Amino acid sequence: MHRLIQSGLMFGNLVHVASPALVERYNRALKSLTGKTTKLTDFYIDISGYSPEIGHELGDDLYLNHAGVNRQFILLSTDQKTAPLLNAKFSTARGILRQFIEENESALFALTARDAVAGELVNSVYDMSSPARLFDIRKITVEADTTNGALGQADELAQKVDRFMSEEDAWFDDVLIAEMIELAGQTGNVLRNPIELKQMSFEQRNYWTDHFGGVYLFQDLDLPAVICATDRTQFADSPIEYVFDLTNRNRIAGFLELNGLVEPIVKARGIDAGAILRQKMDFILVDALAGEGLDLAGRSQSEMRRLARRYASHLPREFHTLNALLNWAENGGPWPVISSDDPAFFYTLRASAHKDADLVNMLLSELAPKDIRQLFICHKTLFYRHYATWSDAKKDYVVDLLINEYQVDKLGTREALFGHEAPMEEPEPAPPPPPKKRVDRVGPWGAVRTVSRRGRGPDGPVANKGRR
Incomplete structure (x- = not known):
């Protein structure tokens, strides 16, 4: 460290x-x-x-x-x-x-x-x-x-002053006056300078805790849930029906979508989605090549592209998925279908504009840990734990990146990654949508299922109480 x-x-x-x-x-x-x-x-x-x-x-x-x-x-x-x-x-x-x-x-x-x-x-x-x-x-x-x-003394003095001003014979109460003088010597004039x-x-209600291996509690939502970083069976008696662990990717994705907690990076307003995707790909590239004996720190974008071409067979699935999404976003390439089973799925999301955005971005950083910049910004506790296990090459790269790209403009980086633009004007009511064709219901994040909030939730029918 x-x-x-x-x-x-x-x-x-x-x-x-x-x-x-x-x-x-x-x-x-x-x-x-x-x-x-x-x-x-x-x-x-x-x-x-x-x-x-x-x-x-x-x-x-x-x-x-x-x-x-x-x-x-x-x-x-x-x-x-x-x-x-x-x-x-x-x-x-x-x-x-x-x-x-x-x-x-x-x-x-x-x-x-x-x-x-x-x-x-x-x-x-x-x-x-x-x-x-x-x-x-x-x-x-x-x-x-x-x-x-001092605060207790100031409150006591204020009460004695009120008594002195309101009681008829207080002017003749030498004990009261002496007590006021003694307290005023310690607190000053509480009437003039309260x-x-x-x-x-x-x-x-909604928060993360490091207890019990790391737990995210979302209680103040239409569909509340508990998300555990480790064993979810310890919450078998939870008053909240939906309890997931990080391996329940489909159910977590459904929970986030149904509660409107996330948005796709490529559809977010006011950000450079292409630049963000390329940087995420660099982070995944570095993770894959950290054990190859290469000096990775300080390399330019063109050098990173050459490394990606040279070691294409070494790169994991999430790198190629993000590359396909980048090709769709910037070059009009084929529309990639990215389901929640894809290891790149949570790399494509960020928190939408709501009061718990920081908590959701923290959860996403744990679901997409190779994005080392987001991990450092949103979940330092987990970042330090991962850092201790990395190779020296990856440590050098991460330190160089955070010093030269993040530390120089923390606020600007956070705004570029997680900021939300306010709408310029009140939106007009949208006309009723036309009937959807089957192809319209499939996008880069997989098939969108129609789920009744009254009858179903992210873990299946509400009537089915058993956790799977």
Whole structure:
């Protein structure tokens, strides 16, 4: 992993903590949350305040995330909002922390000028002893305060001020006045400069978790489903009828289509589909040739084409399928039929425009893992696991690609791959479609079956409860 760390592709964009004052504040917060402290005087932290150096020192990479639930956090600066979240157990955690920081940025800026802010992402689950516990997670609430309880003190002072202003004899209450003066010395003037963090809660219905081998839960959909990266039998008692694993490609494809969660790359608006397909083909080419002793890093597009011609017999089915689709998209070639059984099927899709697009792109990256750029962007946990198994030639290629093509314009790359153009104007109602011929019902993604949402789902008739 040294290449990734040195190039900033792993542990990149962390916040450096080096001043004695910040280290002392961090230790106070760490002591209040975990009962532990660090002896380090120089370390880096992520958006939640987790430090890989302190994790190594304590021998506990989950020292702020015990049992992988109810993640705790330490904020020393609002600059943490742009940092990554390391050792993520839930796909929603970083988004919740970032939104909390952005919504309370002014208050947090004032609070962290004097102390650390410590808190927790609280839900009703305290352990992950069984998969059934995942369905008990409904809402995440953010709780936070400074280590000296400034928010609680400010609230107490505000209540005493209200009492002082409203009670007739409060002017003669020396005890009340003394208490107000003491609290004001710690909090400042809460009337002129209120110290308050917004109470924030977030629904958590559709998400990925690293628990139980990796699980995608889609609960807030017309046709909900659970998709497991490993054994689906552990969800035999799931309250959701449809439970798939990654080998159930036909059923996952049906689930994504019926819920309108994906769109074909070649039909997406505002993107260069040809360029995206060619790059996916390059990634598949590199994966196939990584063991041939070739230097693959930094090769031009024309050099990659020559390698593809030279080693055509070595290339897997998905390369040739994507090449046929590219030929159809750019040269008017034959319309290729690509069913969900084809290993290239999920390489041809991306998330459509909806609130769970990031989660769907994360799932697609796991179903199409040779697209190393999408894997890095959408599913870093899985990317790092795969990276550890690659040959040196493939590692060199991937690091060179991510440094020179992705890191130089992260936002532009994400927009080019996953962005959605808003329609220029409200579409006019479409006339009723003419009766379809048989050939019209077959496209590059295979035959489209007409499925009644009331009577059937992605796994067959609703009445058939048995999972296959």
